[in-house]
Amino acid sequence: MTEQAGNPFLYVVVCAAGIAAGVSKLIGAAQERDWEVGVIATPVAMGGFFDAGAVQAQTGRPVRSAWRTPADPRPFPPPDAVVVAPATFNTVNKWAAGIADTLALGTLCEAAGLGIPVAVLPCVADALAAHPAYRDSLERLRGMGVRFGEPYTGEVRPDGRRPEFAWESALELL
Numbered sequence: 001m002t003e004q005a006g007n008p009f010l011y012v013v014v015c016a017a018g019i020a021a022g023v024s025k026l027i028g029a030a031q032e033r034d035w036e037v038g039v040i041a042t043p044v045a046m047g048g049f050f051d052a053g054a055v056q057a058q059t060g061r062p063v064r065s066a067w068r069t070p071a072d073p074r075p076f077p078p079p080d081a082v083v084v085a086p087a088t089f090n091t092v093n094k095w096a097a098g099i100a101d102t103l104a105l106g107t108l109c110e111a112a113g114l115g116i117p118v119a120v121l122p123c124v125a126d127a128l129a130a131h132p133a134y135r136d137s138l139e140r141l142r143g144m145g146v147r148f149g150e151p152y153t154g155e156v157r158p159d160g161r162r163p164e165f166a167w168e169s170a171l172e173l174l
Contacts, residue, residue: 008080010035011111013104016044017086017123019154019165023050026085026167027058033171038076040064042091042104067103082111083170086123086152089134096137112144119173121149121166129153147173 010030014020027037037059043066046052052063062075084091091105100106111118120141128134129151138148149169154162 007034007036009077010037011076011079011082011107012037012039013082013084013087013091013108014039014041014045014050015084015086015088015091015104015123016042016047016049017088017154018049019086019123019152020045020049021051022165022167023085024054024058026083026170027055029168029171030083031058036077037061038064038079040104040107042088042102064103067106079111079116081117081119081174082108083119083121083174084108085119085121085167085170086165087120088122089124089128089131092120092122092124092141093133093137096140112146115145117174118146119149119170120146121170122151123154123165124151126153126155149173 012023012026014023023039030037038061039055039059041052041063046065055063064075068074094105095108098109100109108118124134142148149166152165156162
């Protein structure tokens, strides 16, 4: 696949949350702003939380979830920015602790060390968001320069509907 000269490259890290199925909205919004996009998913997210084939067709690139071998070519260029959406309780806490046991977490840990801008759209239930470890993780990541959007709990509103996930707000954070 050929790169378009001069276009910035965005990594989108997708975690296992029900709203991950809408990640194509973020990809489309980024492409409309002239970003090239590559998607990295947590292993659990690859288990049916979004349509990886549709994302591959939309980006023109494979969805990555596993480490490549040293002999394999790099499927994406280095990122100019990273968006984590939806970001789950587990991913936020592991990332803040420096745990890099998946490609997604390794990418996030490395981005911080390289000074790459990172925007996060959390999708964490209120009960989990109240956990002290989560609050500490947010503070640590903010201290590293990570930018957070409004938290999304997915709780049903009084009218019986769920609020929309603000996919495009991640691009505004960058």
